[in-house]
Amino acid sequence: MTRLIVDTDTAGDDVFSLLIALRHPRARLEAITVSCGNVRFEQEVENALYTVEMAGRSGEVPVYPGCRKPLVGEWVGAEYVHGNDGMGDCNFPQAKQRPEAEHAVDELVRRINESPGELTILCQAPLTNLATAVSRDPSIAGKVRALYLMGGGFGNITPAAEYNFFVDPEAAKIVVNAGFPLTLFTWSLTRTHGVFNDDQLARIDALGIWWRDLQRIGEHAEHPWIAGLMVEALVDSARKALSEPAVSGRRSGVKSVHLPA
């Protein structure tokens, strides 16, 4: 059983990994921490709460609001990609579960210290929360079981800058050099390998479920294997990428994977 914390700037893309974490039988998602990122901060929090509810886990997984702006630079949103609500302008209803009163940074420090060597952290947003947490308590870098980051690689903002690193480059520098047992999944990697193959697409098509409905996976409890299928696709992609990296190396314990777009 993998004990997880996911740090997210919840928009439609982050919803997929949250759903996997919420539904996978071998994952225990213990907390969601929200960072500044894709859309207006309060909306990101609502999107995370709505995702928990749609996964049928309302009230079971706490959502902690974190840093509302980058460490140094100005916040840059991505509403032009995700819609004003971050969910393709679906304007979903407010979830019953409400955000926790505690700050995400406090919770990261507390939870990692309380379970040394136990927690896997997945960061899929600008790294403001984790950078602040490890600046406050550098010992947490040596206490997580694994840290997975989505960031870097060829850019989707500039030719050299991927969004998460672009929005808070100072935070990225702090986290990458903090000594975490880090595996980095770049934007280039997600564009080339983070996709379903033909066989997996055929199995989904056979269900007669529209693609958009996959974002409401909680309503398809009769097909829980979809979450497994998504994991399968991601793990398969990661395995291929890790076995064929164009660039790899170690830096402060970093395993970096960087494939051409």
Ligand SMILES: [Ca+2]
């Ligand atoms: Ca994200």
